[in-house]
Amino acid sequence: MKVLLHVCCGICAVPAAERLMCEGHIVTGFFYNPNIHPVDEYKKRLAAAEKAAKELGFELIEGMYDREKWFENAKGVEYEKEGGKRCERCFYMRLARTYDYMKRKNFDMFATTLSAGPMKNVEVINSIGRSIGGEKFFLADFKKKGGAQRGIELAKEWNLYRQDYCGCIYSLEEKFAREKARDEGR
Numbered sequence: 001m002k003v004l005l006h007v008c009c010g011i012c013a014v015p016a017a018e019r020l021m022c023e024g025h026i027v028t029g030f031f032y033n034p035n036i037h038p039v040d041e042y043k044k045r046l047a048a049a050e051k052a053a054k055e056l057g058f059e060l061i062e063g064m065y066d067r068e069k070w071f072e073n074a075k076g077v078e079y080e081k082e083g084g085k086r087c088e089r090c091f092y093m094r095l096a097r098t099y100d101y102m103k104r105k106n107f108d109m110f111a112t113t114l115s116a117g118p119m120k121n122v123e124v125i126n127s128i129g130r131s132i133g134g135e136k137f138f139l140a141d142f143k144k145k146g147g148a149q150r151g152i153e154l155a156k157e158w159n160l161y162r163q164d165y166c167g168c169i170y171s172l173e174e175k176f177a178r179e180k181a182r183d184e185g186r
Contacts, residue, residue, distance in 0.1 A: 001025050001026070001108040001109055002025070002026045002028070002106075002107045002108045002109075003020055003025045003026065003027050003028070003107060003108065003109045003110065003111055003138060004028055004030050004098060004101060004102040004105070004107040004109070004110045004111075005017060005020065005027050005028065005029050005030065005058075005110070005111050005112070005113060006030050006032060006094060006095060006098040006110065006111065006112040006113065006114070007029040007030060007031045007049045007052075007053075007060065007113050008033055008045075008094075008112070008113050008114055008117070008167070009045045009048060009049060009113070009163060010045070010047075010048030010049045010050075010051060010052035010155065010160040010161065011048070011052075011116075011151040011152065011155045011160060011162060011163075012113035012114070012116035012117055012142070012151060013029060013049055013052040013053065013056070013113050013116075013151075014052055014056070014116075014150060014151040014154045014155070015116050015142045015143070015146075015147030015148065015150045015151050016111065016112075016113040016115075016116050016140070016142040016147075017029065017052070017053075017056050017058055017113075018056065018150065019140070019142060019147065020111065020138075021056070021057075021058070025109075027058040028058060028059045028060075028061065028107070029049065029053050029058055029059065029060035029061065030060075030061050030063055030098050030101055031046055031049050031060055031061065031062045031063060032062075032063030032064070032094050032097050032098060032101075033045065033063075033065075033094065033167065034064070034065055034066045034067050034069060034070035034093075034094075035070050035074075035090050035093075035094070035167050035168045036167040036168070037067070037167070037168060037169040037172065038169075039065075041163070041167070042065060044161045044163070045161065045163060045167070046062060047161065048155075048160040048161040051158060051160055052154075052158070052160060055154070055158055061101075063097060063098075063101070069093075070090070070093065070168075073089050073090070073093045074086050074089060074090070074168070074170070077089060078170055079170060081174075082119075082166055082170075082171050082174055083119075083121060086168070086170065087124075087166075088124060088128065090168065091112075091114060091124065091125055091128050092128050092132070094112075094114075095110075095112060095125075095128055095129050095132050095133075095137075096132050098110050098112065099132045099133045099136070099137075102133070102136070108136075109133075109136050109137070109138045110129075110133060110136060110137060110138065111129075111137070111138035111140060112125060112129060113142060115140055115141050115142045115143060116142035116143050116147055116148060116151060117143065117148075118143055118148050119166070122141040122143070126139050126140075126141075
């Protein structure tokens with residue numbers, strides 16, 4: 001089957017694309033992440049995804065970086081703790097765009113690398129994917145069966161950029177607050 005794989009970053013692309021390709025699917029990556037801030041971070045993650053795609057041998061398409069639409073989408077839930085409603089809206093926005101692209105370009109199914117992330121709730125991700133695309137969404141937990149570790153190993157081997165926060169400006173602020181609290185506790 002022709003699978004359109006929403007790619008959030010290079011590290012998560014590794015186990016997802018490898019598994020799909022090993023199962024015989026033809027994979028095309030779709031990097032659609034208007035949530036990633038600042039723009040320099042977006043560029044680093046895109047470059048890592050491009051390198052992973054090249055190393056694994058699949059095409060990667062960059063979606064529109066429509067930050068303003070993402071901020072509109074997050075309005076009202078900006079300062080919820082990571083993993084809450086803000087994240088659910090973010091997943092929905094990115095998977096809905098992936099599904100729309102899948103339909104326009106005649107792919108058979110769509111999937112996401114989000115389930116490869118160790119901090120992501122796979123049940124929420126899969127539920128959102130199925131609510132958007134029904135049976136056209138490839139249910140998966142790409143971090144299982146050593147997937148997350150495989151992504152880390154190849155990231156080191158290929159010198160892929162490894163991010164240290166989810167991606168949005170609010171998760172970056174949470175990271176800074178945790179670091180400050182840790183530093184003040186010394």
